[in-house]
Amino acid sequence: xxxxxxxxxxxxxxxxxxxxxxxxxxxxxxxxxxxxxxxxxxxxxxxxxxxxxxxxxxxxxxxxxxxxxxxxxxxxxxxxxxxxxxxxxxxxxxxxxxxxxxxxxxxxxxxxxxxxxxxxxxxxxxxxxxxxxxxxxxxxxxxxxxxxxxxxxxxxxxxxxxxxxxxxxxxxxxxxxxxxxxxxxxxxxxxxxxxxxxxxxxxxxxxxxxxxxxxxxxxxxxxxxxxxxxxxxxxxxxxxxxxxxxxxxxxxxxxxxxxxxxxxxxxxxxxxxxxxxxxxxxxxxxxxxxxxxxxxxxxxxxxxxxxxxxxxxxxxxxxxxxxxxxxxxxxxxxxxxxxxxxxxxxxxxxxxxxxxxxxxxxxxxxxxxxxxxxxxxxxxxxxxxxxxxxxxxxxxxxxxxxxxxxxxxxxxxxxxxxxxxxxxxxxxxxxxxxxxxxxxxxxxxxxxxxxxxxxxxxxxxxxxxxxxxxxxxxxxxxxxxxxxxxxxxxxxxxxxxxxxxxxxxxxxxxxxxxxxxxxxxxxxxxxxxxxxxxxxxxxxxxxxxxxxxxxxxxxxxxxxxxxxxxxxxxxxxxxxxxxxxxxxxxxxxxxxxxxxxxxxxxxxxxxxxxxxxxxxxxxxxxxxxxxxxxxxxxxxxxxxxxxxxxxxxxxxxxxxxxxxxxxxxxxxxxxxxxxxxxxxxxxxxxxxxxxxxxxxxxxxxxxxxxxxxxxxxxxxxxxxxxxxxxxxxxxxxxxxxxxxxxxxxxxxxxxxxxxxxxxxxxxxxxxxxxxxxxxxxxxxxxxxxxxxxxxxxxxxxxxxxxxxxxxxxxxxxxxxxxxxxxxxxxxxxxx
Ligand SMILES: [Zn+2]
Numbered sequence: 035x036x037x038x039x040x041x042x043x044x045x046x047x048x049x050x051x052x053x054x055x056x057x058x059x060x061x062x063x064x065x066x067x068x069x070x071x072x073x074x075x076x077x078x079x080x081x082x083x084x085x086x087x088x089x090x091x092x093x094x095x096x097x098x099x100x101x102x103x104x105x106x107x108x109x110x111x112x113x114x115x116x117x118x119x120x121x122x123x124x125x126x127x128x129x130x131x132x133x134x135x136x137x138x139x140x141x142x143x144x145x146x147x148x149x150x151x152x153x154x155x156x157x158x159x160x161x162x163x164x165x166x167x168x169x170x171x172x173x174x175x176x177x178x179x180x181x182x183x184x185x186x187x188x189x190x191x192x193x194x195x196x197x198x199x200x201x202x203x204x205x206x207x208x209x210x211x212x213x214x215x216x217x218x219x220x221x222x223x224x225x226x227x228x229x230x231x232x233x234x235x236x237x238x239x240x241x242x243x244x245x246x247x248x249x250x251x252x253x254x255x256x257x258x259x260x261x262x263x264x265x266x267x268x269x270x271x272x273x274x275x276x277x278x279x280x281x282x283x284x285x286x287x288x289x290x291x292x293x294x295x296x297x298x299x300x301x302x303x304x305x306x307x308x309x310x311x312x313x314x315x316x317x318x319x320x321x322x323x324x325x326x327x328x329x330x331x332x333x334x335x336x337x338x339x340x341x342x343x344x345x346x347x348x349x350x351x352x353x354x355x356x357x358x359x360x361x362x363x364x365x366x367x368x369x370x371x372x373x374x375x376x377x378x379x380x381x382x383x384x385x386x387x388x389x390x391x392x393x394x395x396x397x398x399x400x401x402x403x404x405x406x407x408x409x410x411x412x413x414x415x416x417x418x419x420x421x422x423x424x425x426x427x428x429x430x431x432x433x434x435x436x437x438x439x440x441x442x443x444x445x446x447x448x449x450x451x452x453x454x455x456x457x458x459x460x461x462x463x464x465x466x467x468x469x470x471x472x473x474x475x476x477x478x479x480x481x482x483x484x485x486x487x488x489x490x491x492x493x494x495x496x497x498x499x500x501x502x503x504x505x506x507x508x509x510x511x512x513x514x515x516x517x518x519x520x521x522x523x524x525x526x527x528x529x530x531x532x533x534x535x536x537x538x539x540x541x542x543x544x545x546x547x548x549x550x551x552x553x554x555x556x557x558x559x560x561x562x563x564x565x566x567x568x569x570x571x572x573x574x575x576x577x578x579x580x581x582x583x584x585x586x587x588x589x590x591x592x593x594x595x596x597x598x599x600x601x602x603x604x605x606x607x608x609x610x611x612x613x614x615x616x617x618x619x620x621x622x623x624x625x626x627x628x629x630x631x632x633x634x635x636x637x638x639x640x641x642x643x644x645x646x647x648x649x650x651x652x653x654x655x656x657x658x659x660x661x662x663x664x665x666x667x668x669x670x671x672x673x674x675x676x677x678x679x680x681x682x683x684x685x686x687x688x689x690x691x692x693x694x695x696x697x698x699x700x701x702x703x704x705x706x707x708x709x710x711x712x713x714x715x716x717x718x719x720x721x722x723x724x725x726x727x728x729x730x731x732x733x734x735x736x737x738x739x740x741x742x743x744x745x746x747x748x749x750x751x752x753x754x755x756x757x758x759x760x761x762x763x764x765x766x767x768x769x770x771x772x773x774x775x776x777x778x779x780x781x782x783x784x785x786x787x788x789x790x791x792x793x794x795x796x797x798x799x800x801x802x803x804x805x806x807x808x809x810x811x812x813x814x815x816x817x818x819x820x821x822x823x824x825x826x827x828x829x830x831x832x833x834x835x836x837x838x839x840x841x842x843x844x845x846x847x848x849x850x851x852x853x854x855x856x857x858x859x860x861x862x863x864x865x
Contacts, residue, residue, distance in 0.1 A: 035401035038088070040339055043171040049119075050169060052176035052477070060183045060220060061153060062202070064141060071128045071166040078119035078178075086113045087718040089167035091129035097167075098126045100232070112163050134350045136771040136810040137165025138526040140219070143285045143770075147243035147736045151185075152222030154284040154299055156214040158292060159340065160399045167215045170398075173445040175650060177208035178217055185729060190221040191239060191280055192821035193296045195791050199281045203326065208275045209296055214424040218294040220282045222517050225253040231260045231266070237280040241303055243736065244283065247305040254315070255281065255322065258362050262323045265361040266330070266353075270446055272442060275334050278288045281322070285737055287387075287419070289812050290321050300325075308707035311376075313621040316364040324354030324364075325552035335438060336440070338445040340402030344471075345451060347406070348414025351497070352422075355415065366582060367620065372556045372584035373625040377593055379412030380561065383476045385855040387848055391417055392448045392471040401810060404848040409474075416559040424466070424506045424559045429459030446858050459729055469532065477501020479530070479552040480563040481509060481538070488547075489539045495541040497552060499530040500533030509538060510554025510584060511547045520571065520579040523547060548575070561594055577613035589599075589622055593629055597636070599862045603638040606630065607647055615657040620667045627655060627675040636823050641787065645681055647671035652679035655773050659699055669702045677711045677858065680837055682857055687723045706734050718749040718783040741776040744769075744774030748780030756785055760793065763815060764800055771810040794821045798832040800852070806841030816849035825860035833857065 053075040060069035073089070090112035097104040099116055100123055108115060116125065133142035133153065140155045155165050162170050178210055182190045182204045190196060192206035193216070199205050205643045206219070207435045225245035228237045238255055241250040241543075259281070267273060276296040283302035288586065291300040304819045331353075334345035355375075359367040380389060389405065391414045396402055399657040405780045433455030441450060448471065484493040507530070511523040529535040541547075549571040552562045564572060572773050579585050592609055597602035610630050617623050635647045655675030658668060680689050689712040691697045698704050713730055718720035724747070731743040748759035759777050762768055782790065798817065804815035821829060835848065 037398045038171060039398050040341075041294065041398065043173070043339065047171065048168060049079055049083055049085055049105045050174060051816065052169060052211075053077065055166070055176055055178045056181070057178065057251065058181045058792045059140075059219065061188075062183055062185060062786075065133070065151065066128045066671040067132055067145070068140065069128070070131045071126070074123075074125045074127075074169075076123050076125070076165065076169070078123060081119060081121045083119055084117045085114050085119060087125060087127065087167050088112055088163040088170040089114055089127055089129060090163040091260045092132040093130040094805075095126070095130060096126070098292075102122055105421060114167070114202065117597040119292065121201065125167070127833050129167070130776075131165060134164065135286075135767070135769075136774075136808055137286050138226075138288075138808050138810060139662075141284075141286060143737075145241055145243050145285070146332075146735065146740055150223050150242055151514075152224075152241050152285065154282065154287075156299075157217050158522040159403055160215070162214040162217060165217075165219075168852060170338050172213045172215060172340070173281045174210035175213050175336065175443070175445070177210045177566075178205075178206075179208045180206040180219055180544050182206070183217065184221050187223045188221050189224040189239075191224075191237070191282065191297055192217065193276070193294055195278055200694050203775055212333065216294050216333060216336075218292070218297050218298065218299060220297065222285060222638070224282075225818055226716060227392075229256050231256075231263060233265065235278040236273060237278065237651045240305060241280040241283075242284065242549060244302060244305050244307075247281065247307060250304055254319075258358075259320045259326070259534075261356050261361045262326045263322075265324060265357045266434040267432075268855040269431055270330055270438060272330065272438045273549075274329060275442070276329060281325075282594065283326075286770055288771060291325050292347075293332055295329060295333040295845070298325040299715065300492065303738070306692055307718060307736070308705040309666070309670055309672045311620050311624065312622055313370055313671075316358065316367055316370060316621070319352045319362050319364045320358040320367055323357040324350045327353035327357070334443065335441040336445050337605060339396070340399055340405070341392050341393050341396045342447050343393070343402060343405055343410050345411045345446065345448070346415045348391060348418055351411045351415035352418040356419075366619065368556065369583050369586045369619060370621040370625075372583060373589055375412045376416060376559075377412075377842050378408035378591060379416065379559075379628075380408075380476060380590075381597070381856075382408035382852075383413055383474065383724055385852050387851055388474040390472050390474050392467070394472075398844075400844045404844055413476075413559055419558045419848060420470070420506070421466065421559045425459050425461060425463075427539055429461070430455070432458035444607065466504075471478075473502060475502070476559060476561055477505070477532075478563055479505065479558075480560045481495045481550045481552050481568075482535075483541075483546075483550065483563055483565050483567070486543070488560070490610040492544055495550065497528050497530050497536040497538060499534050499536075499560075500531065502532050504529065504534075505530050505553075505558045505560060507552060507558050507560075508554045510549070510551035510744075512549035512551070512579065512584075513545070514548040514571070514839050516573065518550055518578055520575050522584075532736060547686060549579075551587065553587065554584060556583060562587070562591055564591070573609065577616040582619040583620065585617070586622055589626055597859055601860070602635045603863050604632050607650065611650060611654055614654050614660070617658075620671050622630060623658060623668065623671045623675075625768045625778065627651065627671070627678075631679055637825060637860040640864060641823075648681050649685070652676055655679060659702075667701065669699075673699060673702050673704075673708065674711065677708060677715060681716045681719055682710075683721070686719045690721065706736075706738065706742075710739070712747070713717065713742065714746045714749055714780065716781070718745040718780075718821065720751050720784070722746075723750065737772070741772055743772050743777040745780035748777045751784035751786075753785075754788060756793065760796070762820065764803070766807055771814065774811060775818050778814045781819060782821060782823055788826065790821075794824050794829055794832065797821055798836045801836065801861065802839055802842055802846070805841075805846035809845050812843065812846045812849060816846045817853060820850070820853040822853060822857060822860070825864050827861070830854065830857055 038630040056073040058071040095107040161242040190204035194207040227238045287301035327350040331349040435456035596606040658672035
């Protein structure tokens with residue numbers, strides 16, 4: 035049965051009006067199945083018509099419509115027909131459901147640290163029928179009541195307020211109405227920390243083995259939560275609408291977090307078992323703010339259909355960074371957006387699969403899933419930032435408040451948003467929306483200069499827009515000061531039309547700047563190209579520019595140049611060697627080291643050239659680690675870089691000593707995550723075997739330990755180890771989502787060229803089967819396991835032939851197609 039089609043959803047939305055859901059779950063029936071009994075009360079606008087309910091059980095036990103039994107055998111895929119509806123209806127569906135191991139539906143996890151079991155539900159975007167029978171589309175919202183039978187030592191929470199009715203019996207009261215994709219239940223012997231702010235009860239939850247981490251992190255999590263609530267209450271006229279605000283940290287989650295009303299879930303890696311860098315804390319703060327913004331964008335007002343996914347994600351993403359930057363201690367969040375996040379969107383926008391921010395013609399929910407991408411998040415947020423810069427805060431937030439007031443508890447689409455914004459701002463937002471939201475691709479901005487006869491002044495400077503949209507930007511004008519620092523002279527505000535040229539008269543006759551940067555401050559969505567003199571300054575003095583956001587824009591520019599093939603891989607690595615040792619923004623250090631190692635070296639260089647390049651990168655990381663006055667955050671980032679680039683015997687011996695506790699670099703904890711990273715390098719380099727991995731796992735018997743061991747085992751170079759890893763990857767239902775991703779991540783890190791080539795061939799023969807195993811498996815096998823380091827014409831051909839098949843799921847097709855685009859870019863470097 036195909037995924038729900040938009041046309042079917044529209045018919046059902048016109049016909050049905052859902053009054054309420056009552057869902058009873060029995061979670062005491064073993065580790066494989068649980069019992070789910072749902073009562074749905076709903077009206078039908080045209081009595082006598084038929085419809086259908088979505089339910090995806092292991093076994094459908096009983097269904098009754100208005101007291102009349104329906105034949106369970108009539109279940110067609112995940113649909114049960116509902117013939118002859120009355121004006122008011124009651125549907126009862128009882129089923130045995132299977133727990134998920136891929137975080138799709140009700141995920142069950144047994145903690146290897148202490149044997150305790152936990153469950154949590156992931157219902158988005160179309161997984162709710164794996165837990166209860168429902169009309170699974172965003173515009174059929176209703177209040178939900180849950181009753182849950184659970185083991186006696188469990189706590190059970192959900193969207194509404196949770197109450198313990200007796201031993202092992204819980205009730206979660208309704209909030210809302212809410213959409214089915216936003217429903218969750220979290221259960222297990224949970225550790226909790228509670229607080230209150232502005233009349234709103236706050237809760238933090240994690241599994242028992244992470245109690246110490248939760249207690250340690252609670253103060254910062256609550257501080258960010260309070261600051262974000264206050265900020266949103268200042269910006270929005272509508273108060274937080276879902277009663278209490280719980281945040282649960284759950285194992286093996288597929289995403290960063292999910293905005294379930296009143297019960298946000300986060301991946302519990304965000305509790306940091308190992309010492310984090312400041313940018314990791316900043317990222318977590320941004321995610322907290324992002325999910326809270328969803329309480330308004332997505333939860334209170336929900337997109338009518340998945341076309342308008344951007345109405346959820348672009349807004350939450352923009353507000354997440356903005357609130358983190360404006361209202362928490364993480365004032366540099368926009369630097370991270372520039373150097374870590376925008377590239378995700380720029381890459382997506384230059385691939386064959388790009389789409390407008392406001393997508394159209396999204397026929398099915400399966401197509402929607404592939405648009406949880408760099409366009410809907412990074413580009414959408416950047417486009418909204420440009421809108422705010424163009425419109426001004428006052429008009430923008432007046433428009434949002436009108437939108438909430440009009441559509442609260444309901445659904446909306448692009449036209450509704452534009453109407454509210456247009457009335458509030460008095461500007462022609464529809465033309466703006468046509469240019470920015472309904473087209474795909476990225477514009478390029480540059481400054482053309484003509485120097486005066488003496489060579490030291492400018493005769494003219496013109497901001498040029500080679501693209502199709504209007505931009506309001508700032509042009510940064512920088513000079514070289516005594517001592518070589520590059521300092522800001524001024525920032526010029528400039529509007530430039532689509533295909534337009536805007537003179538910058540302030541610069542005519544002025545001293546020639548060392549650097550002219552279009553889109554200084556990163557207020558728009560555009561690639562930039564520098565004039566020759568500015569490009570020379572950037573290459574010579576990147577680390578001597580005083581503003582970290584400016585450096586971030588220029589590092590992203592360098593990333594773009596090397597991806598576009600306008601800068602050779604060696605040129606990028608020279609830039610890293612010259613400027614990263616003096617970099618002070620840890621987020622830039624992390625972004626650059628990762629891109630240099632994982633893309634430039636691992637994809638763009640020939641295998642023979644990689645060891646030398648990694649040695650050089652490792653040297654840069656070591657310089658950062660040893661830099662006098664480096665704080666702990668920088669030292670952690672640098673140490674990770676040293677570990678991740680170690681591949682020759684000499685450096686592997688250093689890691690070996692560190693794992694033994696000898697000669698450790700001072701000032702940085704060499705804790706679990708670093709130990710597993712070091713062991714991974716040793717395993718891939720043939721310097722550690724199964725016995726060493728087993729010993730490390732015995733010392734760290736946690737789930738992250740199990741993932742570290744799986745990654746290291748897959749990285750062992752022997753043919754036997756590769757064969758075992760491959761078998762595990764392609765055996766359905768064997769590994770959980772995170773163990774699968776870890777195994778895939780380790781796989782290509784070693785092995786002879788001949789051995790690897792054999793697996794490249796097998797990959798394209800076998801990967802189509804991954805699609806049927808669900809989205810999480812498709813991502814692990816279609817993306818993480820894609821042979822991105824094997825940029826050869828033969829690999830490109832094999833990927834093309836794979837895409838020519840007709841049996842790929844939409845998710846798998848998108849993943850393989852995007853990886854193929856990147857592979858072609860890598861091939862231009864390898865030619
Ligand atoms: Zn989101």
